[in-house]
Amino acid sequence: MCKVTTIFLPLCRYLCMLRWLSIFFLTVTALWQASASVVLRGRVTDYSGEPLEGVTVSLGTGLGATLTDAKGMYRLTTADTDTLRASFRLLGYREERRTLLHPQGEMVISLRMRPDERELEEVIVTDIRKRTDAMERLDAREYGRRAGDPTGGSVEAMVATLPGVAGAGELSGRYSVRGGSYDENTVYVNGVEIYRPMLVASQQAEGLSVVNPEMTASVGFSSGGFAARYADRMSSVLDVAYRRPQSFEGSATVSMMGGALTLGQGSERFAQLHGVRYKRNTSVLSTSDTKGEYDPDFFDWQSCLSWSPSRRWRVEAFFDANLNTYRFAPADRNTSFGTLDDAHRFKVYFDGCEHDRFNAFTGAATVGYTTGNTDLSLQLSGFRTDELVAYDISGEYWLDQAGSELGAGRYAEHQRNRLKATVLSALFQGTTRLSSHRLLYSLGVKREHTEGRVSQWERRDSAGYSLPLAPDALRVYFALRGNHDVSASLVSAVVQDTWQRQTSAGFWNVTGGIRATHRSSSGEFLVSPRLEAGLVPAGAPQWAFRLAGGVYYQLPFYREMLLRREIAPGEYVTEVNSDVRSQRSLQIVGGADFNFRAFGRPFKFSAEAYYKALSKINPYEVENLTVTYLGRNAASGHVAGLDFKLFGQFVAGSDSWISFGLMDTRETLEGKSVPRPNDHRYNLSVYFTDFVPGVPRLKVSLRGVLMDGLITTAPGRTRYDGYFRTPPYKRVDLGLAYGIIMSETDGRRRAVRSLWAGIDLFNLFDITNVSNYYLVTDVNSISYAVPNYMTRRQINLRLTLDF
Template sequence: MKQSYLTLLLLLCSFFLWGQSEKAIITGIITDAVSDAPIDLALIYIKDTNVSVETAANGRYRIEIPANEEVILMFSRIGYKETSTTLTPMPVRSTRQVDVSLAPIDSDIEVIVRESKIEDAGLIREEVTELKLIPTTTGNLESVLPHIALGTSSGTGGELSSQYNVRGGNYDENLVYVNDFAIYRPQLIRAGQQEGLTFPNIDLIRDLSFSSGGFEAKYGDKLSSVLDVKYKRPDSTRASIGMSFLGGSAHLEGSLNAGKDNYRKIRYLFGARYKTTRYLLGTLDVKGEYTPNFSDLQTYITYDINRNWQLGLIGNINRSEYRFVPSERRTAFGLINFALELFSEFEGKEVDDFTTRMGGLSLTYIPDRQHNPYFLKFLASTFQSDENERIDIIGNYSLRQIESNLGAESFGDVLGELGGGIQHEYVRNFLTYNITNFEHKGGIELQGYHDDTQTTSSHFFQWSVKLQNERVDDWINEWERIDSAGYSLPYDTSAVQLFEVIKRRNNQNSNRYSAFIQDTYTWRRDSRSEFRISAGVRASWWDLNQELLISPRVQLLYKPLTSERDISYRLAGGFYYQPPFYREMRAPDGSINQDLRAQKSFHLVGGLTMDFYMGKRNPKKFRFITEAYYKSLWDLVSYEIENVRIRYSGLNDARGYAMGIDFRVNGEFVPGAESWVNLGFLRTRENLLGVTHLEREKGQTEGTPVKDVPRPTDQLVTLSMFFQDYLPKNENFKMHLNFTVGSGLPFGLRGANQIYRNTYRFSPYHRVDIGFSILLWNRERIGRRPHHLLRFTRNSWLSLEIFNLMQVQNQAGNTWIKTVFQQYYAIPNYLTSRRINLRMKFDF
């Protein structure tokens, strides 16, 4: 009898497992067709069955359907039009993504069902809801990119800077767009503590896309990456207020009916931000009075004139003020048996201000067409930056040897003075530049016809023509005096010499012309595969250096639909040229090279994206992305990095390459809490033309020739992780962990960094920031607590953040001390130490 029961149980299990295996999986996201906001609690069910699921708070769903059968999938939600889609038979255990935009009942918009899985040419797309929770000292969107984007690191600026490096490129090699408008930044910033608020306001952002290389021809002419930000199209009134020890922010969004028709609306976004890093800067080695004040006002308004025309207006005023009166500095460094300390006393102060203004106007035409839809867009924008540096600081320094023997009575005392002197820095720099541009872009989709109902195809042609005028007015007046042991350097018996003097006046007025044309062909057969090939070419010409650039680019994406795994492949290649901007043209002595040619590169990128599920009882979706790349670089303008300032040679004097591989996994490691892990390996090298580079081996006094040397951004390993968790029985209490590790960046001797180039490295950068958030109020509690103090808000959060939890001394650069005997000492400039921040956020 027992054997019979056991046999019956095994048979039942076999039938159950067989039934489970005869399934296919449908995943996707349900959004509002008007506002693009995710819709929660939407019902997805198989018609004429009781199989159904609901969407989560982020609009995502997962449902199992019978394999090898035609299925009608229904989508419904109170207040929205119900819709359905017919799914062709799918293989066993295969996966398909079906995204649906539901239209409100009172609108004339049709429901949009998108079954394509292939995404745009390798761009990583993210919503910003989870990104707002990442603990960051800058409050800028760019500071979170290393946690979500492939091959991205924060460089030498660390937590004080929003600059980022991508796959061996510096910050100037990155494109940034907001609603198709190109974004620029101040040029004279030399240290992370001077940086204010960047343009993208995270409270106004709907979503973002990021490509780490191999991007399409429709994006501009840079060597490394593109960040494409889209602002919201609000349909209802919302607002928020945030405040912390590091500043505050507020925003307002909504829409107004501009006529009797529902489609005629004015949608508006307003954002205001304020930041001060005085609390953070108090942990630096250089003590004194820090007064940094950064503010930003921004708006984006759209007017739907009628069904076909839309007018858009974007505006921004950004002001950064940095005042610093140093008093003294104590920095300890060296080895266990040879400890040194730099002690300095200061006189004077530094006053910097950077003011940028930007305004843009767009006019978009999208006619209501069912067949071969197209769009036309016209953009005009102007950007102005006024930058002033005023520095007059005298430092009396003493370089000392410190007793490092723990058992000695004089432990920590000064054993002797290795050197002393005066370092006097004087700067009066004024830069004004204006950028004005006009652009037309458009696109048309030509839909293919097939007798086979399972096959669809289309061509999407895009084009653009752009004219840009640039005007630069630059006054440079800076010098540095170094006195060592009573002797001015360089030493001269007949006169007192300054160590470095730059006095220049540069004026420049030029025009750039650029255009592109691109075709994206998409083909899909439900029972077979889907692929997309995008091929385009860019052309640009600059009337200053008279250089014509032609850069073809191509991307191929392929996804098999018969595979059990939800996986897609990407291959991209092309030529990427970067015409010089004013910064690249200006040599260290302030002179301008107007014949400077564009820096050039060839990208080859290959990778895959795989979606998979983990967990037995309640499986959660994860995404794995990996890309390998190689970039050949020529006509490079060599440079050195001091803190965050990039000092170019002003010459096309180098060749190089970058190669590596990146990995990323993201998903809900904890149900309901998205997390990311990024790991990258990089090797980027260069050689200066006409220079035989040498490298010293340990124990050798003479160098041996090497083929190439590290570029300033050569960072072998970068690892970043953002992880979220919450209490098992209380999801209102969350933890946000931000972990970053990066191997040391190279540097060389100041003024002697050519033959023995970038032979030293900073210590590895590693940092942990952690935050604890508690949901004080949610409007869903109004029934239980109608008289709560925060009942007038939708959500109210209180967060406690601990920056640099492990109190690691990371390095941002060096202060160079030179003795009369021509000896250099590199004194490390350390970044911030541990700080606790309290943050509150109210959503209305």
Template sequence: MNSNKLSGVFILFWISFSSFAQLVKVKGTIVDTENRPVNNVNISFSGHTTQSGVKGNYVIKVPVNKKINLLFSHVTYKKTSISLLLKSASDYELNLIMKETEEQIGEIVVSKDKKSQIDGIVTIPGTLIKKIPGANPGVENVLKTLAGVNSNNELSTQYSVRGGNYDENLVYVNEIEIYRPFLIRSGQQEGLSFTNTDLVQNITFSAGGFQAGYGDKLSSVLDITYRKPTQFAATLEASLLGGSLAVDAVSKNKKWSSVTGFRYRNNSLLVNSQETETNFTPSFIDIQTNINYKASDKWQWSFLGNISQNKYDYQPLLRRTRFGTIDKPMMLTVYYEGQERDKYNTYFGALKSTYQFSDKLKFKFITSVFHTLEQEYFDILAQYRLEDNETTIGGDTYEGVSYTNGIGTQLNHARNDLDALIINTEIKGLYNWKDNNLEFGLKYTRESIRDRIAEWEVIDSAGFSINPPILDFSREDQPDTSFTGPLAPYQSVFATNYNTINRFSAYLQWNAKSNLEKAQLWYTAGIRMQNWSVSGTNSSGNSQTVFSPRAQLAVKPDWEKDMTFRISGGYYYQPPFYRELRDASGAVQDNVKAQQSVQVVIGNEYNFKMWQRPFKLVSELYYKALTDVNTYTIENVRIRYAATNDAKAYAQGLDLRLNGEFVPGTESWFSFGYLKTEENSADRGYIARPTDQRLKFGVLFQDYMPAIPGMKLYLNLVYNTGLPGGSPSYADAYNYQNRLNDYRRVDIGFSKVLIDANSKKIKKSWLGSFKELAIGLEIFNLFNNQNAITNTWVRDVYSKNEYAVPNYMTTRIFNVKLNAKL
């Protein structure tokens, strides 16, 4: 039996251990009036009892559609009784403050998590993020299992949503917009995502049709909240890919609190599993902190800071790639000289102040600064041989070279530098009255970019320099007749840009709730405005303004079945960022207009019980009509824009997600997505866009052994149909519509919990100092699938052919991980 079959049998064997019996969970945190966690609180109803842990956390299972009295008692504090009636199959969070006087709290009737159900967002608990295995673990790793979110690169944290590209996604941390480096060309250069999973409290995600309160992008919003600690704690993680340390701190008077994280990442384990033999010396390091200060009940302050240093030293040595068909197996052998040295240093700081002017009115003031210094230097000489191979039919071994089809040399050079400074100042307000609230905001952004591009590529085949296709040189009789024209690099980009972009944006949004007979209605209507001007190199200071009206309606009928229906949409604009202003030659085009789309999203959320446990089925049908499209090509993760606005496009699809407790006490989901997106450039006809990911299937699954509850399993499975990629970056997309092979990947993780909140402390042992301790094994690419991200194009002047040689991603890899909490 081969390894793939053994792996499949093992997974089925593991899942067979699952048992099925669970009620809806009520969970939360119990603190005293000084915001200190209270442990050993007894929580009980009808003979069912549990206790709060050392951090005040508790979980208790209660029935649905049955009124209960939940009693909280403690030897130091007075009893608290809560009358609770849950009408939803979803878990409910109930946080409590224990007081010195006894208190009877009125009846609470809970129907569902209104925020996610009404707004159509996905809520992901922060505790789930660190558990799910992946070559690039973190928030993005979990997002890629959702319908509508696609990525064919496990080394990258970037993702596309419903036909959009990587630059069309908004990311916020504590309501502060986050930026990423500009010059990243390959996923293995990225190192660390901005989001530190050790600091995360909660995550919400919208895949389209989002409200006016969010920014001006076309595709999605990722909104992350960092936690506010209540007591000292420390979390440590170490693995073969690096390590992290996070520390929670709280002052004695509880006015100050901070959570600080340090991370180190080394991708050698992943890169060395690829076909290219390398000397690889990466160094990805960052430190991040979130500091909170409660000046008074009305005024609060917070600071979010991050310093990141990513060094990428890469020296390729040898590559052997086997490709072709059974009838014609081929092999590309490449011998390398030279190296690549890249460096990305980013500095980010944001100050946020919240002022509660009155019970109804609240203001937020946000100022942030992002500074990135980037360099991309490489000189790599590749000498290649393209060969026919002898092989055993039906086998997987190649026995030798029967014929050499081509010999050539490729030299790539770059000296690219970028210095970007982005400053934001923003004021936001929220006014509540009865069942209505009004949100508003005003923001100023200044982007200063200094950019130098100097890169070229020279190709030599069988001793003859290949000229670029853009030059009209006759080459039909080579090599029989010598070429007498000028020599030119096959590709070259030379440009120096000094530009400043000033932006003013504002939004106004109204939210309301009402009833129509017995149905509940939620309305949202809003409008955004942005004005921007570009000055500097190749710019005359032209100013442009756009308005973006958006609306949303949610309806919950008075049905026996728990269903909510939503429709949302409007006009969405994406004013160009610096990369969208820069064309393929490196020149800035200040007249590039904002891409715009008309979006409509129709959704349904159905909560139900299966096996006496909560489940939820979410379905969304969407359509986007795009105009003033700025076409682009994608090479690995680098995007190059045409900067012309000469295209129109559309995206349409269906997203489905079923999540719930397939195994008692754990949350898992299965997702499916269908997408079709095409563009028509300069009226040449519709062709597939680079992000035309037709079918998507994702699974995030958690399990444990009932006989050994401390032994847990986490499964991350993604299947995507092939993208229309792999063409040369300089090629005309209308001449290359080949698709890459389907992307198939399974990552699995096993964890043995040695100590947790329910474990008896071993005070006499060194283990007694840990609150949590676990050791794990992760297997990336479990079935060892060969997934290609792009193609290397090899040219031969004798046959006049170009061969697409797949650039394969990582193979099967084993990783060992240790997690500890003090």
């Protein structure tokens, strides 16, 4: 026994020592290999130069894989090896493979992917991207070229066809999301927060949208449950990224309503993209009941510059000048309303004019640095708006019923409202990739300064008597004045983590984060936790489920802080209420997508249910585009609803969708419960595209909207005093486009890539939709609601050239 022990004991010790030496050797080897790593990065686009998101970049088993982001960018770190084989895969595109011999340091592979079109029985097979987060991806550029709507195919008009979204009107870029205010939506362009003019009171004067659809590369929209990286807004986020051209490119559009020119040029280190738009919607405005001289001038110039002096550094710049002028000299108005049994006619002769100006400038510069798996950036941005609404208009009116005069009178309106606002921002942001995690962190500071001047009044008389009738005084019907300067500073911090992993249960996409904000004017410190999770089950890959929720705030800006105080009947002054707090929304959103094939083509059916618990509400009223806040946190409420969308290719090679939403909104003030101002109880939108059979060069697009009417109140009143609804909004726009020169798919460049001629039929069925009402009051204090109708049927011709 001793002999055996004597023999085997040294052997055991030797084996034990050999095991520890092996572990040490493997550890040293692993550390040496980790220190000798290769970084692979680049950008993936389609053949039109637009970035592809969600492309799987794989280096083989055990060497790592990643996905491209919204800009088509990817970055992957792997161990040093003699040969590196990279594959690029995306549903609907041909797989691309690249081989690198003896790679060292940082390597760049940028490429373009071709669509994978397999023709089976003359039907093209494609796929639809699965959605596992709160963002819906939109093809805004194609919509802008084909949709026949009066905005010229703006991104906002496209958003208004999505479930849960209601546009403010056919000429407006404003929209309400799930019952929220127009101010509750935030817009980003290349990571820069974009602000809109604040004094715009009517669709006619709003001008061009803030996003140029011809410059877009990717557009993401979320109607709720969005991530913590996005600013404090309660309703939605529109995240737009502009293209980075790979070579020289350009497009031009000319129509009866204006024109647009886009030019781009790019190389490996430098790229630039410029877009100029001009619009005059005089022809559309001429279809309204109020006749006169319409003279609108809307101009927009946007530029994007990108420079990469080295593989690690990048410099980007963005500039936007939005110059909108609206001049109008009304002559007369003739409005018929009522029913066959109770027909009314309202006739007005005008004198005076209106001259509005809305000039807004946005600029930003970003410096980025990449090291290892970390991307760092510092962004400086500024916004400046100079707005003026000025008019002096008087009129003499007659109101009759079936030929019998009900009343006659005069009125005069005066307004000199001025607003100047400056917003300066600095944002430091970083992104670090750790295995299957993507960590985002940021710190931002912002300074807001607003100067507002309000001076407006309205005088009315009926049958020679001034209204309101006062025996001992001459009073105006309404007057408002104010003079205020408001400043505020904000500090915000964000920490967010995105985890993506393929498990036995399926593909998971989970994003959680916290946003913290401090506002100096109110002393608020806000904490906003947010979480979203998505799953594509391994056993049912045609399904995609998502669940999101969190706490969302609406930070008060200048208008939310104005409190009206009545100093005499009908006369008010505005005061700044510094005690106004941020409105709060506790949201939960659950949804599912089902991908299927019908008629040999791909389709996707989406459904979402949502609930918002609202508190610290600052109640507001809406008249046309004017949003008037109560100026204090006085109410609570809720929003609940269901949204449905069917998306697919009803016709091969052409995307279409149908959206339908049901919604219920309530808010309670001092024990009284009423609907919220943008309470559209139902909303049906259709966007359908088709190729005319036998004429493949002729493409048809149809855009239709049917939604519940808006809540309306009497002038100077609120919903708590009484309300009624406008008639349901119904409208159909039709666009026809003929391809004179069609785009080639063989990859060769030509001087003229495509040329399309089109005709648009706005308001195809000439339906009279009500914007709001003008109340006529006689000396007996009897009021008559005269509808203000939106635009009628009109034709527009356009020509689009790509080169």
